[in-house]
Amino acid sequence: MRAAITSAPIDAPALLREVAQPANGAAVLFLGTVREQNEGRAVTGIDYAAYERMAELELEKIVREACDQFGTEHVVAEHRIGHLDVGEASVAIAAAHPHRARAFEAARWVIEEVKIRLPVWKREEYVDGTREWVGNHAGTPSYEAADSRFPIPDSR
Amino acid sequence: MRAAITSAPIDAPALLREVAQPANGAAVLFLGTVREQNEGRAVTGIDYAAYERMAELELEKIVREACDQFGTEHVVAEHRIGHLDVGEASVAIAAAHPHRARAFEAARWVIEEVKIRLPVWKREEYVDGTREWVGNHAGTPSYEAADSRFPIPDSR
Amino acid sequence: MTVTALLFASYADAFGADSVVLDLRPGATIADAVDALRSRPGGSVLPSSPLVAVNLVYADARDTLEHGDEVAIIPPVAGG
Amino acid sequence: MTVTALLFASYADAFGADSVVLDLRPGATIADAVDALRSRPGGSVLPSSPLVAVNLVYADARDTLEHGDEVAIIPPVAGG
Numbered sequence: 246m247r248a249a250i251t252s253a254p255i256d257a258p259a260l261l262r263e264v265a266q267p268a269n270g271a272a273v274l275f276l277g278t279v280r281e282q283n284e285g286r287a288v289t290g291i292d293y294a295a296y297e298r299m300a301e302l303e304l305e306k307i308v309r310e311a312c313d314q315f316g317t318e319h320v321v322a323e324h325r326i327g328h329l330d331v332g333e334a335s336v337a338i339a340a341a342h343p344h345r346a347r348a349f350e351a352a353r354w355v356i357e358e359v360k361i362r363l364p365v366w367k368r369e370e371y372v373d374g375t376r377e378w379v380g381n382h383a384g385t386p387s388y389e390a391a392d393s394r395f396p397i398p399d400s401r
Numbered sequence: 402m403r404a405a406i407t408s409a410p411i412d413a414p415a416l417l418r419e420v421a422q423p424a425n426g427a428a429v430l431f432l433g434t435v436r437e438q439n440e441g442r443a444v445t446g447i448d449y450a451a452y453e454r455m456a457e458l459e460l461e462k463i464v465r466e467a468c469d470q471f472g473t474e475h476v477v478a479e480h481r482i483g484h485l486d487v488g489e490a491s492v493a494i495a496a497a498h499p500h501r502a503r504a505f506e507a508a509r510w511v512i513e514e515v516k517i518r519l520p521v522w523k524r525e526e527y528v529d530g531t532r533e534w535v536g537n538h539a540g541t542p543s544y545e546a547a548d549s550r551f552p553i554p555d556s557r
Numbered sequence: 558m559t560v561t562a563l564l565f566a567s568y569a570d571a572f573g574a575d576s577v578v579l580d581l582r583p584g585a586t587i588a589d590a591v592d593a594l595r596s597r598p599g600g601s602v603l604p605s606s607p608l609v610a611v612n613l614v615y616a617d618a619r620d621t622l623e624h625g626d627e628v629a630i631i632p633p634v635a636g637g
Numbered sequence: 638m639t640v641t642a643l644l645f646a647s648y649a650d651a652f653g654a655d656s657v658v659l660d661l662r663p664g665a666t667i668a669d670a671v672d673a674l675r676s677r678p679g680g681s682v683l684p685s686s687p688l689v690a691v692n693l694v695y696a697d698a699r700d701t702l703e704h705g706d707e708v709a710i711i712p713p714v715a716g717g
Contacts, residue, residue, distance in 0.1 A: 257414065261413060265434065265488065266488075270435075271434070272431075274417070275429055275501070275505070276421075276427070276429075276430075278421065278426055278428065280424065281423035293716075294645060294646055299690055299693040299694075299709065331423050332421065332423050343436065349505065349509050352429075352505075356717055359716050359717050360714070360716060361714070364645070364709070366646035367715045378646045378647040380715055433637050449636075450565060450566055451636075452610070452631070454613060456636075458614075480636055491636075491637065492637050501717075512637055515636050517634070518634065519634055520629070520636075521634055522567075534635075
């Protein structure tokens with residue numbers, strides 16, 4: 246397992262190679278990429294910002310939890326920060342397992358947790374030159390919904 | 402969309418590039434690879450055989466149905482035949498969609514249909530030199546179960 | 558009429574052949590073709606109602622065949 | 638005691654700063670720190686109960702703070 250916040254372009258095939266093992270019959274790779282439009286507005290690029298030290302820890306926690314939950318050590322995740330052009334990958338998750346159901350579920354679980362928990366923000370740039378911080382996409386839990394399910398320790 | 406039965410090694414990154422589109426925010430790649438063991442026996446390689454002309458048509462149907470069902474044109478699938486060593490990819494499926502749920506579901510659906518419908522067979526080679534045709538893995542529908550749900554035309 | 562039965566994997570091994578030409582009465586069904594195959598050496602490998610494709614499309618055991626049809630007997634598939 | 642509040646994305650824009658040092662009474666909670674931030678210029682950007690992490694871990698608004706804590710106010714996340 247491995248997790249990283251990176252400002253370099255994500256090498257998706259390298260992530261696949263990283264999880265490939267002779268014991269695994271299935272590998273799943275998820276790539277999230279910058280779309281050319283969001284909610285009807287033409288997007289020219291996205292700046293991703295992060296609370297970097299925490300994001301790295303939190304992504305490691307997510308990957309660790311996925312490994313424990315789905316029974317594999319072969320999950321890796323990278324989230325890119327900085328400026329991304331349309332089509333570039335902002336996040337990549339690779340998961341491998343002897344059986345395909347678990348590989349699919351692990352990759353899916355990690356991206357859902359990333360959307361809820363990872364302290365990362367994005368500012369979209371539009372064709373007209375304006376820029377705007379945007380919240381969660383439709384389909385991901387809202388801030389309030391996310392809040393209630395965070396694993397907050399009883400006391401620090 | 403594209404489907405192929407091929408005797409050449411599968412180029413997984415090429416499949417990902419093929420489905421990547423500026424309109425898509427999510428791409429999922431599934432890779433099925435030869436495991437070093439099956440049901441407790443050490444495997445050294447697998448020969449995949451196919452009813453090639455039909456397998457190509459059937460894989461195209463599966464990919465077409467996935468595109469229609471999940472609302473994308475960006476699904477590609479390749480199944481390799483011939484001799485494969487442990488760790489080599491026997492099947493690769495890439496699916497892209499504006500939203501991640503659909504990309505995951507499309508890739509997953511295609512591999513499940515492949516397991517049920519594609520006229521492909523495999524003969525495992527074991528450490529002791531013996532070889533054996535093997536049926537569906539545990540977790541995939543049995544031959545009898547598969548039979549009842551084939552889309553058989555009322556009359557030819 | 559004649560049809561060509563195609564055999565694959567363990568079925569081909571059992572019959573010692575990849576294909577068999579069957580001579581059937583006009584109006585014969587897929588089930589009739591399977592019965593004809595089952596009476597040949599190696600035919601006991603076939604289940605009671607094997608999966609069959611005619612001319613590259615999955616078909617029903619009750620479907621009637623025509624002269625020249627390609628009748629593929631499909632062992633349990635194991636792709637992926 | 639003092640704690641350092643970290644601000645990100647739209648919150649940083651609203652406050653015009655990435656971080657603010659807050660002077661709080663001993664025993665102050667996260668909610669107290671958020672109230673102190675809300676009274677500053679730009680503080681109206683904060684929701685009633687923003688997500689907060691203390692020393693890199695998500696924390697509860699009722700948790701008490703200690704001198705030197707790093708208190709990150711987390712806007713709605715948008716990773717992926």
